[in-house]
Amino acid sequence: MTDATAEPTTAHPPVNFGKIGVLLVNLGTPDGTDFASMRRYLKEFLSDRRVIEWSRIFWYPILYGIVLNTRPQKVGKAYELIWNKEKNESWLRTYTRNQAALMAESFADKPQVIVDWAMRYGQPSIASRLEVLQKQGCERILVFPLYPQYAAATTATVNDKAFEALQKMRWQPALRTVAPYHDDPVYIDALATSIERHLAGLDWKPEVVLASFHGIPKSYFDLGDPYYCQCQKTARLLRERLGWPEEKLKVTFQSRFGPEEWLQPYTDETVEKLAKNGVRRIAVLNPGFVSDCLETLEEIAGQAAESFFHNGGEKFAHIPCLNDSAEGMAVLDHVVRRELQGWV
């Protein structure tokens, strides 16, 4: 006969408990601009089935035969132009780390909340930081993919990776994921304030402002990805908040990759066309990027500006992303506090 009240014969290993984790996750970035670091990063990124949905039989010969032999050098040179030399890292990493540190400060009055950060590709990995949070006693973790607009290639792949890490755990923490916040008034207001402040600092006024979002292949939209519609809604709400007509704030899509058709209109073609049609002053912002990165600093502030001037444009301004600014942090803080309801 067994004694139900008997103590277990072996002691359970000691565990921390009672904490709540918040994990900010951005896309990722190479560890350096050299060929090996770039190749490692691009290999992980472009092997993700959420990013390249083509059949592996078709894609892998192209990836391993062409892309990973040529792109690391080309893109490494682009990263060099925008590298944060002081920290010897990309700006995406600098801003993501700063965002986590500032958010931790804002939760100083709630010691049960631990804020951390990770990258979907490269380091620190999602699995490694989830493990650290759990060891610190987080029984509940909020995973925050840092994308205002949902795309399977960005938001879903972060969530997939987090749940994949949980598959290996005996004692899983409870996990919540943050919903897209493309239409949140706090986000829209932060974008509008940032635009107004930036334009007020110029001694000229743009004739046209482009809201340039990262693109995705059109085929992903046809399959039901809500990304395009969420980008359009962000822009519509921003126009309404600023009191601007559609001709003043135009939506475009940048950063095409591969031969497929992507979401249109393309940013590079639009910039060129505007200049050729006699528009002399434009500003560009990137509302879909939480932090400045290669795609905003090199492709827009660098290449797009150059193309505009080359085709007759006279004034070009790149409006920075919200980054770790007060407005940017107000948005991230607001979203996190909303999603933590019932836990904190």
Ligand SMILES: C=CC1=C(C)c2cc3[nH]c(cc4nc(cc5[nH]c(cc1n2)c(C)c5CCC(=O)O)C(CCC(=O)O)=C4C)c(C)c3C=C
């Ligand atoms: C903001 C949302 C993003 C979406 C949507 C997105 C889709 C997407 N991206 C690629 C391919 C590449 N993107 C690259 C860089 C990159 N992409 C985003 C964000 C989104 N991507 C960011 C923030 C960055 C910059 C990272 C940095 O370190 O600064 C790259 C790497 C650079 C390059 O080789 O050009 C690739 C490749 C695809 C195919 C895709 C949708 C299917």
Ligand SMILES: [Fe+2]
């Ligand atoms: Fe991308």
Ligand SMILES: [Fe+2]
């Ligand atoms: Fe790019």
